[in-house]
Amino acid sequence: MKNIKNQHPLPLNQIRIHDVFWQKHLDLVKKEIIPYQWAAINDQVPGAEPSHSMENFRIAAGLSEGEFHGVVFQDTDVAKWLEAVAYSLSCRPDPELEATADEVIGVIGRAQCPDGYINTYFTLKEPEGRWTNLMEGHELYTAGHLMEAAVAYYQATGKRAFLDIMCRFADYICETFGPNEDQIHGYPGHQEIELALVKLYQVTGIRRYLEEARYFIDIRGAAPNYFLEERKKPGFKQIFTEFKNYRPDYSQSHLPVREQTAADGHAVRAVYMYCAMADLAAEYQDQELLDSCIRLWNNMVEKRMYITGGIGSSGISERFTTDYDLPNANNYSETCASIGLALFGLRMARLQNDAGYIDIVERALYNTILDGIALDGKSFFYVNPLEVWPDNCMEGTSMGHVKPVRQKWFGVACCPPNVARTLASLGQYIYSADSDSLYLNLFISNEADAVVGDAALKIRVKTRFPFEGQVKIHVQADAPAEKTIAVRIPDYAREAKLKVNGQAVSLSAEKGFVRLRRVWSDDTLELTFSIPPRFVRANPNVREDAGKVCIMKGPLVYALEETDNGSRLASLYVDTRAPLLEHFEPELFGGVAVIEAKGLKISEKGWEDNRLYAENEPALEPVTLKAIPYAYWGNRTPGEMLVWMKEKL
């Protein structure tokens, strides 16, 4: 018997979402993002930095002539586009799109070297450099994204061509990296392939892929440090000048992963690795590895995470720093890092059967991840600050990485396609299942066909969450079946009540789930809870937030924008004794609950003489503050934005 149990998601093509909150974003995937990103990877977006990524593949395939352009991981733009396409096809068939994707896959196949290797940078530009710079070369990272895309495409279409291409590459990688003397004892500078190899194993059943993932995880951080040794070899060529003084903690290779106790280094690298660790803990029943995951998760969410689910607080190196170091204006909080956080949290929720993880996953999805993309689906945030003064976001300074408006595309374009694939695969977050139970994690209106062990259940969820706290769940069994249906009671829910077929039942949640065991045939659950807007404070050790509050409603973090509140948002105090007022604005951002608060603003009175410092007493003026969901800031006239407001004590 297994000690570490695991749950699985429902297949994406068994879930049809039609949700008041998410629908407009999901619709963009097919209508805007996938076509836009297709244009982007084909360099057809005017004014955007050219990606050149499709052209690189065409050149490598012998279908075009020219030179490689872009960075070492440019291929991942194509991989992530394909993965988004795959998820989109899972939910909404589209023969034309599928034909385009098939063509791209054909090009990738032709760009594959006879030994299975795929990477247009090293094939076209640095053929002698293959595997010589694992620290920076991103070959294994790129391979991982292609593998994830291949798995998703196989699951969506049943077509094996891409999967076979990537199995050939995986076979070559398994031969190349491993413990034997004739193998390289290295591991990726940017983790990603580990979780991809687990997926490849899960769809193909080929166990060596799983073992290779474990090899990469277990060898990581062994002494002497691989990356520091690698750079001493003759002919080693530095790719990124900023890595001249490479610190192994940057890539979580300062210690074996089982000995790591804090979320350190580059945030995306970290969370992608943690995902693989969680997967391997389940596959190998590895309690020690699971304990590491719990430790790292706890450090991350209890000491190093923004209230928006953002992680990685240093603008330099996109990395974690130290406990409680969460600057709001010059942070990084990369969109991709929050995607990784959500992926890791989802795995932990399934391994630990604990909705507390979902609280964090939901926080990341509704705030930083959604913030990553404009309402029109055409521009993107890479960096997600909690406080923005557009005037300060000046190139060549400490604020140069912060953009006050979403950008069309990026030279390093990991985030836009990563958001696309996340939206396209949102269904995976909604349910978890094992042979006996179905878990409803998120309150998103949908219809799903759920296989729970030997039972087939049709589930219909209807809600106006996160604006309202009523969730109707209709369960229809093909044949009456005794199963557990577990519904998450989120940490912010107040006065939660549950009715089964109109009858109130006592609600006792365990690890955040209320579990209902019964014979299901044609039943209705009604969960109601209240989600009034609320003031939230940070642990007083978070120096940047001391004396400040933030407004939340359910999982939504709210922010002030200059458009609604004038400039100098830092001069505002919010009166936390006055009630928060909420109303729904159907025209704003496609329909949204806005929140009003009472406050005070430091006046400029007395400062008319241009003095910078003076003994003037502060003059305060009463104001009404209007807050909108953080995820939607920057969709109107550009201006200041603020999440953490000063509290009038």
Next chain:
Amino acid sequence: MKNIKNQHPLPLNQIRIHDVFWQKHLDLVKKEIIPYQWAAINDQVPGAEPSHSMENFRIAAGLSEGEFHGVVFQDTDVAKWLEAVAYSLSCRPDPELEATADEVIGVIGRAQCPDGYINTYFTLKEPEGRWTNLMEGHELYTAGHLMEAAVAYYQATGKRAFLDIMCRFADYICETFGPNEDQIHGYPGHQEIELALVKLYQVTGIRRYLEEARYFIDIRGAAPNYFLEERKKPGFKQIFTEFKNYRPDYSQSHLPVREQTAADGHAVRAVYMYCAMADLAAEYQDQELLDSCIRLWNNMVEKRMYITGGIGSSGISERFTTDYDLPNANNYSETCASIGLALFGLRMARLQNDAGYIDIVERALYNTILDGIALDGKSFFYVNPLEVWPDNCMEGTSMGHVKPVRQKWFGVACCPPNVARTLASLGQYIYSADSDSLYLNLFISNEADAVVGDAALKIRVKTRFPFEGQVKIHVQADAPAEKTIAVRIPDYAREAKLKVNGQAVSLSAEKGFVRLRRVWSDDTLELTFSIPPRFVRANPNVREDAGKVCIMKGPLVYALEETDNGSRLASLYVDTRAPLLEHFEPELFGGVAVIEAKGLKISEKGWEDNRLYAENEPALEPVTLKAIPYAYWGNRTPGEMLVWMKEKL
């Protein structure tokens, strides 16, 4: 008749300082700093980054063998040491030290190329690179520092050897750079030589040096940009990778200087240039240039200066950013930049006959500049933040440039010798004179022999400033003489009163000076003012300081340290309605006034469960705050430091 009048300092060797506040710092120059820096430039400080700068000169002189080590401007370490030695010798003769300096000068002479050129980097390492990379090469900057040292050494000792060496170099530079077709139409990437050439002109009377300074100032920023053109030339070799995307505003070459309206770019470059502009405005009676100086000064001190007199708020590129952008924790505020600010302000005060400039000069001297050096004279701050959390100052992150403790020496060691030469030449700031008037700028106990036109006055100043506001000035004329003695009334002085020979006189200050015209023979002035500790606030447009206050006493900015106030300084509120209490602690920092305030601290109560975010109401505990002068922070147990405190409203 001149429209732009100018004043001059008294010669350093005519001023003997013996001051309650400054003496302990000045004593360090001869006793600690000069010997320590001598050891440093000779690589004899254990644990410090080696400078190699003397060895580079010895190698270039043919006296030693080996390779150049260090950065392109490594020679300036030696130049600044010599300049500090020169100022020290002005006040305190020391034949042994002078003999050592003479030897160094001999080495420099032997390292000079036959054409006059001096620069060990380009002589030893890149002989073909001379003048090919003005943007980064620092050849003219290094030449400027050597010229300044030569002028100071000549003034201190009357010896011409060094001056002659530097005149040969200056002659070569004048031949090389200029408007003629066979000359280079370039200018320094780092300004400094401009003000040095003016000094060289002032002691030698050789007018081409002054004209060359004007050439460099006037050609700067002409289109097309010299630096952007230069890098297109075949064989151009980048020195610093961070300048790959060079922005001309970084070096104030984005516009001709007369068209610049804001203090932009690298802060030290900017203020060194402004100094030369002020000098040239006076020498050439150039009102347009003076107007530029006034405009740039005003922008700087009204929009872009820390309360400590720090400038350059971006940790990346050590540069100015935008108006009112003054982050406290991750700023730069380089010690050298404040030195340049003081030098520029002093020139402006003399040109404009306005003590308002001295208020700023004094602020820089008593805070950021003095902060640059430890009380034992052996360690230094390059970066001067206003808020420090030692835990966050982590290499490889956005906070990596901030050091929570002073460092022994730096690879790029501009600041330590720059502080040394500033302390050694403190006398130049105390008085200004013209043929009819003597101005007392700073309240520093001293005796001086002042020549004012045809009169010789012995001045004796006695004060316990900045701890107390009584200043006794005794004036003894060799022969009775009608002159004006002007005494500064600083902006922070309260209830100022003036007595002449025991008789109260009405005190009316004009542009910050009270001017007393009389026949002086043997007279005593007594200025008394009160300088109670006070709360100072920032303009509400300074977002980082909104809702905060700072404690000052006279020119001294005060700071909280963890040693006195525990950790989590950001959780403190100060009660500005309660009085500030002051007392003198004779044992602390060699004697200092400390200030106590009443306040509140956000408690950790309710946060015992490790949650990062919660709805907990804030709990406040009453506390007493103890503040010490900012300049002295970091001289005890390392810990947090805070200047701007939250105000309890």
